[in-house]
Amino acid sequence: MHLTKDEEKILQGEEGEAAKKAMELLVVLGDIYGAEKLIDVASAQVSGVSYATIGDAGLDFLEDWASKGAKSRIFATINPAGIDLERWRELGFKENFAKKQLRIVKAYEAMGMLPSCTCAPYLIGNLPHFGEHIAWAESSSVVFANSVLGARTNRESAVSALASALLGKTPYCGLHLEENRKGTFTVEVEAELRSEADYSAMGYYVSGYEGVPVFKNISPSTEELKILSAALGVGTIDMFQIQGITPESSTRKSGSEKVEKIEFGREELKEVYEKLNSAEEVDAICIGCPHCSIAEILKIEQLKPKREVWAFTARQNKPLVEKYIKNKKIKVIYDTCMVVSPLRDLGIEAVGVNSAKAAFYCANLSKLKVRFDSLENLLK
Numbered sequence: 001m002h003l004t005k006d007e008e009k010i011l012q013g014e015e016g017e018a019a020k021k022a023m024e025l026l027v028v029l030g031d032i033y034g035a036e037k038l039i040d041v042a043s044a045q046v047s048g049v050s051y052a053t054i055g056d057a058g059l060d061f062l063e064d065w066a067s068k069g070a071k072s073r074i075f076a077t078i079n080p081a082g083i084d085l086e087r088w089r090e091l092g093f094k095e096n097f098a099k100k101q102l103r104i105v106k107a108y109e110a111m112g113m114l115p116s117c118t119c120a121p122y123l124i125g126n127l128p129h130f131g132e133h134i135a136w137a138e139s140s141s142v143v144f145a146n147s148v149l150g151a152r153t154n155r156e157s158a159v160s161a162l163a164s165a166l167l168g169k170t171p172y173c174g175l176h177l178e179e180n181r182k183g184t185f186t187v188e189v190e191a192e193l194r195s196e197a198d199y200s201a202m203g204y205y206v207s208g209y210e211g212v213p214v215f216k217n218i219s220p221s222t223e224e225l226k227i228l229s230a231a232l233g234v235g236t237i238d239m240f241q242i243q244g245i246t247p248e249s250s251t252r253k254s255g256s257e258k259v260e261k262i263e264f265g266r267e268e269l270k271e272v273y274e275k276l277n278s279a280e281e282v283d284a285i286c287i288g289c290p291h292c293s294i295a296e297i298l299k300i301e302q303l304k305p306k307r308e309v310w311a312f313t314a315r316q317n318k319p320l321v322e323k324y325i326k327n328k329k330i331k332v333i334y335d336t337c338m339v340v341s342p343l344r345d346l347g348i349e350a351v352g353v354n355s356a357k358a359a360f361y362c363a364n365l366s367k368l369k370v371r372f373d374s375l376e377n378l379l380k
């Protein structure tokens with residue numbers, strides 16, 4: 001991979017050990033993926049924040065880099081943590097876990113990153129424009145940014161997104177290149193999609209395929225696009241198109257290239273619900289995968305829930321929540337989510353979710369029983 005003189009200097013260690021290590025990592029990745037050069041990125045979204053997922057090894061690594069003077073050169077936001085950073089004690093999170101979690105967030109902060117702790121950074125000010133190159137790691141936000149915003153990012157790992165934040169660069173490969181952003185198969189949507197959970201179920205179904213799907217016959221809302229993005233990211237899909245809706249939907253492969261076609265009908269929809277459901281009764285209804293927008297929390301309020309609902313969102317929404325959300329049944333939890341927090345420590349064994357991504361990971365990572373359904377049905 002070709003490096004500029006300034007990049008060579010970083011590689012030689014002229015800008016400190018952390019920058020040198022970050023450059024070494026990007027060079028190795030660039031070589032593996034055949035990138036010809038590094039390009040500038042406008043922002044980073046860094047994953048690897050919850051203590052539940054990175055453990056002591058991750059904590060030591062981050063504190064080590066922070067102590068070596070690592071500093072982000074671009075605007076960088078971070079993924080959800082494993083606790084509500086302020087109310088963890090009141091919510092019942094364990095002290096040992098919480099203290100280590102707080103150290104992780106502090107290390108990111110020391111490296112100049114915004115302790116946003118959200119997986120929907122585009123809702124709180126990390127909003128790239130069309131065609132902008134970025135280095136994001138959270139899969140749901142990667143799919144949303146590529147598909148809905150038309151920004152360009154590969155699905156970075158926690159470490160490569162961190163390296164990109166420190167250098168403001170990423171290897172020029174994958175979805176940064178025009179030719180890799182074309183639709184590679186079409187999805188004929190024959191099922192009637194009646195709720196956000198239906199969109200999520202469809203995303204989960206299609207996440208079993210590889211490439212860039214082009215959906216036909218659908219017209220989702222912004223919130224449905226958000227939940228669809230998260231479900232598609234459960235597999236390897238990092239970008240989709242919807243005819244007439246997403247900004248690059250005209251960039252399908254040319255007529256001479258064979259494009260696979262799959263169908264998503266009532267049977268497929270039913271199949272996903274059967275696969276993801278393992279409980280009737282739940283201990284907690286958890287909404288906000290990806291993190292709720294303020295519009296989604298207001299919608300929960302409009303539905304007048306009669307039982308407690310936990311809504312996970314970014315802390316930046318707190319002033320609006322405190323002013324406008326009056327229903328005491330809505331428990332708004334900041335900085336974390338139902339998947340990356342140790343819900344079992346809070347005595348939760350079965351959750352109700354409207355997101356197929358949450359359903360999949362709650363069952364497979366956290367070993368919880370799951371009811372997967374639309375918000376409206378969960379509240380009935």
Ligand code: F3S
Binds near residue numbers: 079119289291339358
């Ligand atoms: Fe976000 Fe947690 Fe879902 S990080 S996308 S709410 S699994």
